[in-house]
Amino acid sequence: MNAADKKRLLREMLFARRFEERCYEAYVERKIGGFLHLYPGEEACAFGVLEAARPGHDYVITGYRDHVHAIKCGADPKEVMAELFAKETGSSKGRGGSMHIFDVKHHFMGGYALVGGPFPLAAGMAKAIQLKGGDEIAICFLGDAANNQGTFHESLNMAALWKLPVLYVCENNLYGIGTRIDRSTAVVEQYKRVAAYNIPSAQEDGQDIEKVFKAAQKAVKHVRSGKGPYFLELMTYRYRGHSMSDSNAYRGKDEERMWSKRDPIIMLRDRLIESGDLTKAAYKTMDTEILDQIENDIIAFAESSPEPRVEELHKYVFAENDPWVKGAARGGDK
Amino acid sequence: MAQIMFWEAVRRAHDEEMANDPMVICMGEDIGVAGGTYKATNGLYAKYGAERVIDTPISENGFTGLAVGASFLGVRPIVEIMSVNFAWLALDQLFNSAAKVRYMSGGQLTAPVVVRSPGGTAHMLGAQHSARMEKVFMGIAGLRVVTPSNPRQAYGLLKSAVRCNDPVFINEHELMYNMKGEVPDNEYFMPLEGSEVAREGRDVTLFGYNISVHWCMAAADILSKQFGIEAEVIDLYSLAPLDRAGIRKSVSKTHRAIIVEEAEAPVGVGSEVMAIINEECFFELDAAPVRVSAENVPIPYNHTLEKAVIPDANDVVAAVRKMFGK
Known part of the structure; x- marks a missing residue:
């Protein structure tokens, strides 16, 4: 990873941070409804892993904290914001919402709101890749708490059994909603749990994007070479509550302060400044440009976009004009 | 064939x-x-x-x-x-x-x-x-x-x-x-939506699906031979969506409806078909529609008890006779 790559990633992560912070404001302003799960603090996970993979080519799936993964895969941030604003121009045409961002043309296969639901879906995409003989891999991002669902074990078993090209990335932010991991999980170190399925795994610092990138390179290489699944645990922290309805009262201030010192964006920024590849002024300019883009380009687009039409309420329930549904019976003996 | x-x-x-x-x-x-x-x-x-x-x-x-x-x-x-x-x-x-x-x-x-x-x-x-x-x-x-x-x-x-x-x-x-x-010996595709008329009749419609179609057919045979009642049997092979037009058409012809299901009655095919009849063709009815369905219990192991839970052709015949007062 050279200095230019690092600067680009810094900008991408800062963009993601500002995007999510602006979502927070829009939620408070009641422009965004429903549940909203924000990503600040965890940016190095999505950007580090996907930088080592091939976003737009590899198939990516995740849970409900999904805006940033979609954007890194290539989704237009305007469409993601418009989706949050429940508009027809949104990535899911205002039918999905924050937890269901999809951008299939960039192989972002969606955010899903049942904890652990994407585990088997990712294995299935990997099965399809295997059948077709493609060089893509499936990448599934989920939190630590999802590993206590049955789908975790069922999917890892099948992925290992059939050597499916799937990379499971565990973003371990230490809390399952409001319950700390050691109060819900017998084995706290998640990468150890997959040993039961003979799946190679690693644990890495999820706040340092260079470390994440390096660990992910190894993981992606393993999966793409046809050796089967891999499990990468990234130790990270979300700055906000689980969702906007979470007061975050279950965490100590000391703990939050400790993690804020290991902010993935600040760490990379300071490193670039130290090496002489970035000035404080250039960083400030970068930030200003991002804030302008979000306000004048992205928010403006979402605000001014039309709502979905009630006349189209039933669109997308079933395939339209599917010949196998209503057509007269075909064939047979006359 | x-x-x-x-x-x-x-x-x-x-x-x-x-x-x-x-x-x-x-x-x-x-x-x-x-x-x-x-x-x-x-x-x-x-x-x-x-x-x-x-x-x-x-x-x-x-x-x-x-x-x-x-x-x-x-x-x-x-x-x-x-x-x-x-x-x-x-x-x-x-x-x-x-x-x-x-x-x-x-x-x-x-x-x-x-x-x-x-x-x-x-x-x-x-x-x-x-x-x-x-x-x-x-x-x-x-x-x-x-x-x-x-x-x-x-x-x-x-x-x-x-x-x-x-x-x-x-x-x-x-x-x-x-x-x-x-x-058919040749390749054959059925439309996924719809229903089929398994037997034509004019006096009462028996709605069945899956195994209950066979109970309806056996009952229609008995009703015709022993009681002079000509039952129409509609095979609701598509349960979602149900064939509203097919249901309306048959009830508009026979003016009487009995829904036969292997499952227990609450929140089932029978209740749904009855609702559709109400919505689509209530004023065509000459009698209140009737459900023939399973008893609302977990299925017992004992075979005598098990048989008592699940309806059969005789139950369908009895329901029709009651409807006609025969």
């Missing part, structure tokens, strides 16, 4: 669709090397190999979800869930993923997965192996539910379900796999 057994019809549909499209695969417990509990995939493992005829671990929600994920990328999986009782475990992936993904992605993704599973009360299998779950599946937006009553339908519906771009649940019956019936 050959007479073949129900399981042979299902097997033939699998075989033809797998030969037609290399993206069609099938998966489930014991369906490969063992050939399937009801032989519905017999011989396919040897013909198409382990990559496409997949023996799964006993992880219903996991392998159903895996099939759904594969279908996102254009694979057309036919999943067999060995018994519908086990499908409870797969409802998360069927309902939350397969049925909703097209809608919540704004039409970007679709899950063209077929899940087949035998339900029904067979013989002394007890409470946890005797469920009739069609009522659960038919209430979920985004999921198609069909239920064949004979080998021809089993063949033609599976063929169409594989090619349809929506997720389809096929409700089969444990007691019907050895039932014989005519299936």
Whole structure:
């Protein structure tokens, strides 16, 4: 990873941070409804892993904290914001919402709101890749708490059994909603749990994007070479509550302060400044440009976009004009 | 037109669709090397190999979800869930993923997965192996539910379900796999929506589906021969959506309706068909519609008790006679 790559990633992560912070404001302003799960603090996970993979080519799936993964895969941030604003121009045409961002043309296969639901879906995409003989891999991002669902074990078993090209990335932010991991999980170190399925795994610092990138390179290489699944645990922290309805009262201030010192964006920024590849002024300019883009380009687009039409309420329930549904019976003996 | 057994019809549909499209695969417990509990995939493992005829671990929600994920990328999986009782475990992936993904992605993704599973009360299998779950599946937006009553339908519906771009649940019956019936020798596709007139009549409509069509047919025979009542039998092979036009047409002709279901009455096919009759053709009725359905208890092991739970042709005859005061 050279200095230019690092600067680009810094900008991408800062963009993601500002995007999510602006979502927070829009939620408070009641422009965004429903549940909203924000990503600040965890940016190095999505950007580090996907930088080592091939976003737009590899198939990516995740849970409900999904805006940033979609954007890194290539989704237009305007469409993601418009989706949050429940508009027809949104990535899911205002039918999905924050937890269901999809951008299939960039192989972002969606955010899903049942904890652990994407585990088997990712294995299935990997099965399809295997059948077709493609060089893509499936990448599934989920939190630590999802590993206590049955789908975790069922999917890892099948992925290992059939050597499916799937990379499971565990973003371990230490809390399952409001319950700390050691109060819900017998084995706290998640990468150890997959040993039961003979799946190679690693644990890495999820706040340092260079470390994440390096660990992910190894993981992606393993999966793409046809050796089967891999499990990468990234130790990270979300700055906000689980969702906007979470007061975050279950965490100590000391703990939050400790993690804020290991902010993935600040760490990379300071490193670039130290090496002489970035000035404080250039960083400030970068930030200003991002804030302008979000306000004048992205928010403006979402605000001014039309709502979905009630006349189209039933669109997308079933395939339209599917010949196998209503057509007269075909064939047979006359 | 050959007479073949129900399981042979299902097997033939699998075989033809797998030969037609290399993206069609099938998966489930014991369906490969063992050939399937009801032989519905017999011989396919040897013909198409382990990559496409997949023996799964006993992880219903996991392998159903895996099939759904594969279908996102254009694979057309036919999943067999060995018994519908086990499908409870797969409802998360069927309902939350397969049925909703097209809608919540704004039409970007679709899950063209077929899940087949035998339900029904067979013989002394007890409470946890005797469920009739069609009522659960038919209430979920985004999921198609069909239920064949004979080998021809089993063949033609599976063929169409594989090619349809929506997720389809096929409700089969444990007691019907050895039932014989005519299936066209040429390739044949049935429309997934609709109903069929299994027997024409003018005095009363008997609505059945899957195994209860056979009770209705036997009852219609008795009613005609012994009581001079000509019953029309409508085969509701599509449970989701139900054929509103077909229901209206027959009730408008006979003016009387009896719905016969193997499941317990609450929140079921019978209550739904009654609601449709109310909405579509209430003023055509000469008598209040009646349900013939199972007793609302978990299925007992003891065979005498078990028989007392599930209706049969005699119960249908009795309901019609009561309606006519004969």
